[in-house]
Amino acid sequence: MSAEGDPGRVRPGGRTARVRAAVLTAAGDLLAEQGFDRLDLADIARRAGVGKTTVYRRWGSVPNLVADLLAEMAEQSVPRTETGALEGDLQANARLVQRTLSDPRQGRLFTAIIAAATCDTRTAEALRRFYEVRIDEWAPCVQQAVDRGELLAGTDCREVIRAVSAPLYYRLLTVGQAPVEADADRAAQAAVAAARAGVFTTQVDEYGRADSG
Template sequence: MDAEGAEPGMVRPGGRTARVRESVLRAAGDALAEQGFDRLDLADVARRAGVGKTTVYRRWAGTAGLVADLLADMAEQSVPRTDTGSLAEDLRANARLVVRTLADPRQGALFAAVIAAATCDPRTAEALHRFYAVRIAEWSGCVDAAVERGDVPAGTDAGEVIRAVSAPLYYRMLASGDPLDEAAADRAAEAAAVAARAGVYVR
């Protein structure tokens, strides 16, 4: 563990170190999307990033630490939530963002690789859980705002509403192979909004 309990590679650097980190994480994302977690190799990532192998090994120690830092960076760089004043519109924006991400050739392949790795690698699973906790917390604000407006019942579990939007979209990517498009996004958002208004997600 590094300073403040962070995993190797998780301390936020500045200057040249920040540029190295950015290059390495971009290279790691490319490698994951192309080859999957099983073939992720720190030496290959270093070559792709144009940095020395010792730099990568010293900073990240192993592939799990590198993936954890990649997911932390992705959470930081993710698009902020929408605030339209309408729960249905906010959830639709969230669902369409999920679809754009999962349908993107690079990003979709990257997420699929990390999710697959998380099923058998505890550190990757922990990093993935942290990533989604950040994103769910970010988007939960639109549900909390809807509660304050009286659009959905008091006590509505905001995180559960956001999970309900994403779940059918991830199912399409990982299990059914059904189309991932805006129509699917809009149906998922509407179903979650209707259920929330009906009190399904009240704790």
């Protein structure tokens, strides 16, 4: 696909799929090792063991390649865990985020991508899409809690999920420390407490419908 297209939406098979997988792995490795600013398509091609012409023709630019990498990461992420209780579900979500951010490769990879997103609009959009996919995956856990009566009607399910992972990213990016399991459990407990207190609840009418006004 040309640089004008969206390589993140292409899912080829056969040799093309193997080339794509090798290039994305190489891009992730180099991004974790040296950051976004030093990422170069020719270096990625060498690491992947493919011709640089193939990489330039398909992705065209580093931001396009990073966008494809994020799309692949979103699709390959672990699906949500459903325990039948809000606290168990959010703890599972928090621990998944914690394990990702504490992984030596993945933690550096996300740090590099987040840093790049502050100055590159293509990367910022790709990162936003990545998190939208993950929030879409986990938000039903919160809706199920609403349906069970654990939370009030009108609870913003997506905001609850964001509140779980936000403290873990904050620790990684501002303190410079990978979160540990205790941090994950604390983040989940705080999100549960806030959700039960109605912090994420919009105003509802007498029929339990959210008031968007």
